[in-house]
Amino acid sequence: MKRKRPPLSFRAQLTLMMTIIVIVMTIAFVLFLYLTVNKTLEQNTIDKAVQHAHITGEKAKAAVKSIDDAAANQVVKQLGSSQSVHVAALLLANGSLLGYYTDQQGMPLPEMDISQRLERTETELFIAEPIFDDEQLVGYVYVNHNLQQLLSQENLFIFFIAGLFVASIIVSIILAGYFQNLLTLPIRRMVRHVNNVYKSKNFEKRLNPRSDDEIGRLIKGFNKMLDAVQERENELTMHGKQLQRLVEVRTEQLYQKAHFDSLTGLPNRYLLVDRLHQAISKSSRTQSILALLFLDLDRFKVINDNLGHQNGDQLLKEVAKRLSKMAREGDTVARLGGDEFVFLLENLNSPRDAAITARRIIDSFKTPFRLQEHILHVSTSIGISIYPNDGSDDKILLKNADISMYHAKEKGPGNYSFYSDDMNQTSLERLAIESNLRNAIENNEFHLVYQPQMRLKDNQYKNVEALIRWNNSDVGEISPAVFIPIAEETGIINQIDLWVISQVCKQLRLWREQGMNDITVAINVSAGHLISDTLLEHLKKEILLNQIVARQLEIEITEAVFVEHTQRTIENLTAIKKIGARIAIDDFGTGYSSLQYIQNFPADTLKLDGMFIKNLKESKASQGIVRSTIILAHSLGLELVTECVEDQYQLDFLTKHQCDLVQGFLLSKPVSPEEILVICK
DSSP states (O other), X not given: OOOOOOOOOHHHHXXXXXXXXXXXXXXXXXHHHHHXXXXXXXXXXXXXXXXXXXXXXXXXXXXXXXXXXXXXXXXXXXXXTSTTEEEXXXXXXXXXXXXXXXXXXXXXXXXXXXXXXXXXXXXXXXXXXXXXXXXXXXXXXXXXXXXXXXXXHHHHHHHHHXXXXXXXXXXXXXXXXXXXXXXXXXXXXXXXXXXXXXXXXXXXXXXXXOOSSHHHHHXXXXXXXXXXXXXXXXXXXXXXXXXXXXXXXXXXXXXXXXHBOTTTOSBOHHHHHHHHHHHHHHHHHHTOEEEEEEEEETTHHHHHHHHOHHHHHHHHHXXXXXXXXXXXXXXXEEEEETTEEEEEEEEESSHHHHHHHHHHHHHHTTSOEEOSSOEEOOOEXXXXXXXXXXXXXXXXXXXXXXXHHHHHHHTOSSOEEEOOTTHHHHHHHHHHHHHHHTTTTTTTOEXXXXXXXXXXXTTEEEEEXXXXXXXXXXXXXXXXHHHHHHHHHHTTHHHHHHHHHHHHHHHHHHHHHTTOOSOEEEEXXXXXXXXXXXXXHXXXXXXXXXXXXXXXXXXXXXXXXXXXXXXXXXXXXXXXXXXXOEEEEEEETSSOOOHHHHHHSOOSEEEEOGGGTTTTTTOHHHHHHHHHHHHHHHHTTOEEEEOOOOSHHHHHHXXXXXXXXXXXXXXXXXXOXXXXXHHHO
């Protein structure tokens, strides 16, 4: 492996840089000097030779005019006395030789070219100088110079230049070393100072800047840096205590994170169990009672799935705020997770105090929760367990409060229930129903029956209501009153709604193929599904797939839905009506609706709840309510359907007062699609 060379020091780099600069400048100077002097020597030699030839021509003018060979030879001989002359000659104007001289006796004369006045080769110079007499060409002086002397001078100059170059390099290295030592001395002092500071950790010593140049300013900057480092060192000492305090704060934050819910800020399960354990110990010592109130928001999963988790989280925050305001000093309000909250009540006089608190909580939920885009009517079901009656430790108390909460849900939204031993079996049955319910569609355990509605003006059956039935392979028939609330609570209801719509649309197609075209089927849809866009899209898809008419479908919603409606509910119902389907308000009279609600709602039909005709024969009040409802529906342009008609008096009364449609066991119980074909065709 090739060993990596260590980097050059700053001194070496500076010396090398200065030397290179001097060498480059010296080379440039020497080259310029050489070219200049060489050119000067060459030009002086040529000028001198030409001048000498011209003077000789003036001397030889008489000999040329008289064509005197002896005089001509004498002139050229004088010219040849110069050591550099190799050949000299006088020629007539026609080029014939008159006299000549050569330094090589016995050698034939070389060919003399007088066509060019001046010609230079590497070692020789040829001059042909014309001789004029009264501006008339009479002859030429021809001279061949040997340039050996010039070459010797040039070589001598080259040696001089080389010596000068070497001397310059030596001097430059010496000067570079001197000046770099002079220039880097402050830097080396500063490096030594840095090493001393590093080893001693003493930031108080400072360098003395001896000049105001860049190095001096660098030293001043270094001193300022030491000032900053020393100040920072002092700050670090001071910040040590601050860091310790920060660690304590972070420890507290970690405690908060471990013991409190990040969304609502309420105590979490861990902290609740800890406080419950302490409360049990205290109650055991003081022989007092405590209560656990286990709260679960009704239909929260539906809201969360259809309005989005952001709205669901915001609702949980608002619930936490409302519950916290109701807590007494010493009470604990905790969030276990999801939509489950727990009230821990200590130092109670009797279980009745827990019931009072539970009722206050339920009543507080009657005020709707206002989110950014929605107004939500939410209820809660509460299960109550009492120490020591319902358990001796935290796990049993929490479990029993949870069980009693499910019993409260069976009563309907917004109820509470105390724990009792027989609830364990009920809880197990509920869990079994929930487990089987998740696979009921896949296992084809659902089926639909249809209850016909008679139109009183002509006694025709043109309307039916689709009702779901569940025949579980293990349990047998399970009432909708049992499994529908569980389906709503677990969110499975949306899947059931979509299945019912698909089955009804298929059945309408089959009835059409069997010759029954003008029948309308009412379908019950869960409240939570109305805030989802999937309902409308599924309706469109099934209508198109089965090639049925949209007006044959009537979507039934409970009165509570439109009393507690959100803008999303109105928009979805309006969109459903736009595609041609009808809208019916079921269980009318059981809620707290007003004329304004009904006027603004896109409904086609009101369905009067059967409770109002149950005692119709004996109750004048019931008769008045029924008459008023019929008048109200007609004044709003709505049809009225009365449910649970079970005797002839009820039917006659409704016929007399012009009710539009009736439905009940007097006319027909819910029957199969084949029986509907017989009844309605």
